[in-house]
Amino acid sequence: MTEPVEIHQLRYAVATADAKSFSRAAAVLNVKQITLSRRVQQLEDRLCVKLFDRSTRGAEITENGRPFIEQARRIVTDVDNLRTTARNVSYGQQGRIAVGYCSPIMAGNLRYAISEYLTKFRDVQFDGIEAGLEKLFHGLHSHVVDVAVAPIGLEEDGIASRRLWSERLYAVFPVDHALAKKEQIYWQDLRREIFVVSAGGLGPIFGNLIAARLTEQGKRPNIILQDTSLESVLSMISAKRYISIATEASQGVAWTDLRFQEIYDPTGPARLEYALYWRENNDNPALQNFFSVIEKPYPC
Template sequence: MERIELRQLRYAVVTSDAQSFSRAAATLNVKQITLSRKVQQLEERLGVKLFKRSTRGAEITENGRPFIEQARRIVTDVDNLRTTARNVSYGLQGRIAVGYCTPLLAGNLRLAIAGYLTKFADVQFDGIEASLEKLFHGLQSHALDVAVAPIGFGEDGIVSRRVWSERLFAVLPDDHALAEKEQLYWQDLRREVFVVSSVGLGPIFGNLIAGRLTEQGKRPNIIVQDTSLESVLSMVAAKRYISIATEASQGVSWTDICFHEIHDPTGPARLEYALYWRKNNDNPALRRFFELIEERYPG
């Protein structure tokens, strides 16, 4: 078999995510004909049709699905190696790579990172926003030192520590009838149509909504959009959906929407966060990060 290029794997992975050769080419800043030709050459070398092509785009085939997932891991590992190599020489007092799945608009994570950058100015700090799957893969592959994510996840060799919680809010059009309620409970939201992101905290929010509002086998109406949390919140202003966010999302000014705190029977609904790291990580910069966290959020 002829040699398979890393570039071909990357083109195939991005095409799978974009479900379109034209969108994938735009994402990678290459000509569509170049990308399409490289993917076709890859299919010929493998003897497997990866995509079903149509006027609607490029749909991954069943035979192509396991190959794309393996290709994704290879591309991610190579990118992580490059990042590690590029940053070896950075930082007079070491380097720390911190992963997270929530935007740094405001909140405890932003304060913790800002505090670390101020206190340890000579440490190279690399922040990586990614999905939960990629965060844990980054920990296992040594590309990340620590990840900040909601509690309840675990893998072999990974330990965790609770750090903080953030209040949960319903994100509503500013003229929504529920915006006038003095206190908003989960059950008040049971007839609403939710929109959540497919990335970041979106899957967490989707599971949370389903867990709170599924009744007698009937699940709430949740629409998943392949876009960022910020774009999802902007869509709420169109008055077709509502969404869920943490208090950190109030760090910027939003137009035509409002944030209404959600309550459980026992008090404000909250999302709990934890730090996750490898047991055997002896990075001195990570130890200093833990010291700062312990000062601010005693465990």
């Protein structure tokens, strides 16, 4: 009889895929490398699927392993969320709400809305979930996420949406970049630049937006996706090899070596519009209170 796959084996496999190394994954999980690598090997044997190509440089996911790792990631996330909910059940005396978002909350409307909700509804357990679009919508369908704030234009069966607000878009340069001296930046000014964006969060949205604005005669702009956080992406800009795109919400931190320059369309400032997404059959009472807060006008 085939032994069942265990959750810690899935966790080890996902960590290895993220770290691209058994040693780095073991360090992150605080386990011995030999234990982690043995568990992953046992998982591969049970599945009869090779998940990783091993070499002296590390561990790379195989094509056959990629869909399994993505499914394993969802399972691990769901289990972690269930554990968190169970641990914190006594904290939310008046209910719980899980709010997902893919944009930073260093500043901007979302930060104001969350801050006001936390202040007004202190007896509600508030769980923030920052993730990419695919994970957020998976969370909505699986009842892990109650409501998500994401760019407009996404449609899925069973998911309702409502337009919220828009945020200005900025090109991010080193302070001494030639374009940083211009009073106004238009999309066409960025045509020769190399962009770096995060592979998660709003990064894919920015990548599609850059491609849509700057592709001409079949020639696409240079866009590099990095599997890192927005903060790490912006930190790369100071190396003076790339530029990036960000919303005004990214300016909650003082980036002394960077210049945020607003981007203009022919009709005015370029903006990214957001919507609220939730399950149509979600009857969580805490959700209605969140609606009342997030739809208020905020300073930016």
